[in-house]
Amino acid sequence: GAGVSQSPSNKVTEKGKDVELRCDPISGHTALYWYRQSLGQGLEFLIYFQGNSAPDKSGLPSDRFSAERTGGSVSTLTIQRTQQEDSAVYLCASSLDRTGMREQYFGPGTRLTVT
Amino acid sequence: GEDVEQSLFLSVREGDSSVINCTYTDSSSTYLYWYKQEPGAGLQLLTYIFSNMDMKQDQRLTVLLNKKDKHLSLRIADTQTGDSAIYFCAESRSGNTPLVFGKGTRLSVIA
Numbered sequence: 001g002a003g004v005s006q007s008p009s010n011k012v013t014e015k016g017k018d019v020e021l022r023c024d025p026i027s028g029h030t031a032l033y034w035y036r037q038s039l040g041q042g043l044e045f046l047i048y049f050q051g052n053s054a055p056d057k058s059g060l061p062s063d064r065f066s067a068e069r070t071g072g073s074v075s076t077l078t079i080q081r082t083q084q085e086d087s088a089v090y091l092c093a094s095s096l097d098r099t100g101m102r103e104q105y106f107g108p109g110t111r112l113t114v115t
Numbered sequence: 116g117e118d119v120e121q122s123l124f125l126s127v128r129e130g131d132s133s134v135i136n137c138t139y140t141d142s143s144s145t146y147l148y149w150y151k152q153e154p155g156a157g158l159q160l161l162t163y164i165f166s167n168m169d170m171k172q173d174q175r176l177t178v179l180l181n182k183k184d185k186h187l188s189l190r191i192a193d194t195q196t197g198d199s200a201i202y203f204c205a206e207s208r209s210g211n212t213p214l215v216f217g218k219g220t221r222l223s224v225i226a
Contacts, residue, residue: 033213043203045213059213091157093214102146102207104214106158 002026004107006092012113013082021077021110025094032075033095033104034067038088046090049075082114121204121217128225133191135220137204140185144206147180148214149189152201161189161202191222199224 005024013019025032034046045059049069060066064083069075079086089111093104118140127133139147148163164171164178164187171178177190191198201221205214 035214042218043205043214043216045215048213056213093158102209103160103163104148105160106150108157 004092004094004105006090006107006110008110009108010111010113012115015084015114016081018078018080019082019112021079021090021112023075023077023092023094023107025073025075025092026096026105027073029094029096029105030072031095031104032069033093034075034077035091035093036088037091037109041088043091046077079112082112084114087112087114119204119206119215119217121202121220123218124221124223126223126225127194129194129196131194133189133194133198133222133224135189135191135202135204135222137187137189137217138185139187139204139206139215141206141208141215142185143208144185145209146207147178147187148203148205148207149176149178150203150205150216152203152219154200158203194222194224196224196226198222 007022030051032049035043037043047067048056064080067077089109091106091109093106095104120138145166149161150158151161152158162173164180169180175192179188201219203219204217207214
């Protein structure tokens with residue numbers, strides 16, 4: 001079946017502009033995660049959605065970052081007033097969140113470059 | 116806080132076994148994972164182990180867990196050039212909570 005998909009695959013933006021990154025999780029997966037992979041910091045957790053619960057935003061690096069998940073499926077990560085340090089690969093993952101099935105499956109990522 | 120440590124590089128000859136090691140600090144870790152990342156690609160889940168297990172085998176992959184020492188290893192038997200990639204160790208408290216990753220071990224396989 002289809003895996004996690006993300007769009008765009010690459011995004012180049014000017015400093016100060018807003019960007020939106022999209023994630024389509026695996027159908028039926030109730031949990032959705034955003035991570036960021038950068039050279040200096042490795043893989044960092046950003047935000048986590050689980051069903052209808054309030055999202056865990058504890059990993060968001062600043063209030064310029066926000067995310068939403070509509071209808072329990074597609075998620076959008078928004079970065080406002082982008083800065084050069086926001087350049088990274090943004091990875092989305094989803095999981096079924098059922099006892100005994102704890103695998104998180106990752107999408108291919110969106111490479112964001114802020115010039 | 117939570118921390119996951121891995122050595123950064125490993126080089127092996129084709130056909131030999133590779134052993135990638137990982138240590139973690141969170142004694143509440145319940146699920147421990149190995150992911151593979153090939154150049155320009157996303158993260159591929161290789162295998163994971165529950166903390167109440169000490170070994171899991173899947174074809175050429177063997178995961179060993181020493182919970183007392185908080186040490187996890189991934190053994191790849193008969194390593195092939197296609198195994199060249201970055202391997203990430205990760206832990207999670209409950210499996211449906213965010214993963215904490217190590218910085219990755221770059222495996223180079225020499226033909």
